Amino acid sequence: MNKNQFKLVQTGKSGNIEKMRIVPSGVGSATNSLSSEYGGNSSELIDDDESVNAMQMDVDGKTYHYVPFGADNMIPNRTKDILLGNMITAQCQHINITSCYGGGLRFVNREDYKDTHDKDIRDFCLHNSLTECFLEQSTSMKFFFFTVTCVILSRDGSRIVQVRNKDAAYCRFEYAPSTKSGKIEHVFFGDFRMRRFNEKDIEVIPMLDFYDPLGDLEVRMGRTPDPDTGLKRKPTRQRKFAILSCMPTPGRNYYPTPYWTSVFKDAWLDIYRLIGISKRFMIKNTSAPRIQIEVHEDYWDNVCDNEQIEDPLKRKMRKEQEKQNIIDFVCGVENAGKALVSGYYVDPNGKECRMVRICTISDSEKKEGGNWSDDMQEAANALCFAFGVHPNLVGATPGKSQMNNSGSDKRELFTLKQAIEKAFHDVMAKPYHVILHYNGWDERYTVDVPMIQLTTLDENKDAKIVTNS
Numbered sequence: 001m002n003k004n005q006f007k008l009v010q011t012g013k014s015g016n017i018e019k020m021r022i023v024p025s026g027v028g029s030a031t032n033s034l035s036s037e038y039g040g041n042s043s044e045l046i047d048d049d050e051s052v053n054a055m056q057m058d059v060d061g062k063t064y065h066y067v068p069f070g071a072d073n074m075i076p077n078r079t080k081d082i083l084l085g086n087m088i089t090a091q092c093q094h095i096n097i098t099s100c101y102g103g104g105l106r107f108v109n110r111e112d113y114k115d116t117h118d119k120d121i122r123d124f125c126l127h128n129s130l131t132e133c134f135l136e137q138s139t140s141m142k143f144f145f146f147t148v149t150c151v152i153l154s155r156d157g158s159r160i161v162q163v164r165n166k167d168a169a170y171c172r173f174e175y176a177p178s179t180k181s182g183k184i185e186h187v188f189f190g191d192f193r194m195r196r197f198n199e200k201d202i203e204v205i206p207m208l209d210f211y212d213p214l215g216d217l218e219v220r221m222g223r224t225p226d227p228d229t230g231l232k233r234k235p236t237r238q239r240k241f242a243i244l245s246c247m248p249t250p251g252r253n254y255y256p257t258p259y260w261t262s263v264f265k266d267a268w269l270d271i272y273r274l275i276g277i278s279k280r281f282m283i284k285n286t287s288a289p290r291i292q293i294e295v296h297e298d299y300w301d302n303v304c305d306n307e308q309i310e311d312p313l314k315r316k317m318r319k320e321q322e323k324q325n326i327i328d329f330v331c332g333v334e335n336a337g338k339a340l341v342s343g344y345y346v347d348p349n350g351k352e353c354r355m356v357r358i359c360t361i362s363d364s365e366k367k368e369g370g371n372w373s374d375d376m377q378e379a380a381n382a383l384c385f386a387f388g389v390h391p392n393l394v395g396a397t398p399g400k401s402q403m404n405n406s407g408s409d410k411r412e413l414f415t416l417k418q419a420i421e422k423a424f425h426d427v428m429a430k431p432y433h434v435i436l437h438y439n440g441w442d443e444r445y446t447v448d449v450p451m452i453q454l455t456t457l458d459e460n461k462d463a464k465i466v467t468n469s
Contacts, residue, residue, distance in 0.1 A: 053071075054177075055067075055068055058199055059188075059202050064188065065175040069172060069255055077169065077193055080143065082269075088384065089269070092387035095389050096389065097139050097142050099417045100421045102421060103450035104131055104134060104450075105130060105428075105429070105449050106449070106450065107121045107436075108445065108446060108448045110444060113448055116444075120441075124435075128162055133149075133164065138424075141424055144256070144258065145246065145258040146247065146255070147165060147168060147244075148205075148242050149164070150163070150164045150205060150241065151434065152239060152240050153239045159439050160439055163431060166187075170190060170192065171189055172187070174207075184207055184210075185206065185207060186205060186206055188203070189203040189205060205240060205242040206241050207242045208244075213243045213431075218438070220235070243431045245428050245431065272376065272379035272380065272383060275372050291360050293356070294354075295355070295356050296356070300322065301315075304319070326356070330358065390417070393410070393417065421449075421451070425449040428449075429447050
């Protein structure tokens, strides 16, 4: 046992009897500030200032201007840390991501919506690990409401041969007024975190037109005439392009503001965190056994006299050691079942006087921190509501409560959750429709994201794949 964990302090005296308590030490300090003990206010994370402060950087000898993601360019990283540091929000996002993924993106026949057997398409899917790519898209979309997907053309520019997703947390958009067209022409990919930012490591990727990426790509590759001139351009040597897929949000300037960010402005994220911290501190500060130890004032000297210790310094050390022996006896798990031997005497009135007596004063039936259980459940439900996840889908309200619906209700909740992902699927499918049309596969094939539907017992199977199309 750590000897600095508990201390034996005197709390009173009655006649010749010293009354002592074991109290915890090193748990906390009264001098600590509220912010250091309980954290800051999450509402400070979101910047209400809608003004755009472009930042300059030089990459490969060329000057670019980009829009920081937040006033300090750190919103993605701080958002990720906060959400993944809370078990409710982390699991809500996990459910949102996996629900958005559904049955995974598939290249299917237009006639029957069954998986295609075309060799070129199957090879394309295999060489590009579309499962991971689409799951990365789902992650970026659910965290930041936008994805950046890169399409890479063959050397001769005739086909799209590779597709890669760029983590939205490391993407920054070009400042539109700094370009000749007045539009976002490039996306910058790299580590923009403080003390890690290095212009040499930033990748500059040309961005296709947001509303017509296919038409823009075909104009750049000299396939179709430029709408501005009516003439075909000389094919560009660039073979890598970025396609932006973004969920619409009110007042979007550059980076969208997901609806779930209301948890930062609201108080429930802080309430849930504070409840957990408060319960932890309460348990820590009451972890010592609630007992009273009564020690006769002659006991300490008797211990030293019995061991024939006369030196004052050694007597003091022996008394401290005896105090620690009592603490170890009361608190030490390894001493369970052992006995503490101490003397006693009978006074002239016939009353028995013990040298050491240990009295338990704690309520064994009382659970510390249990008075916040209802508040914690309320906060968990509020967070689930903000993320559009029913508490029963993530088990946020365990136990025998009215919130735990029947199996049929849970099945319908699971189906409903996937059904409302249709809008996200349509937005995220934009790059794959570009691939289909550019590679000449669009007449016979399309893309689909089927959902997993849980079945009833009479169907003799656990789940089936159905399409929303």
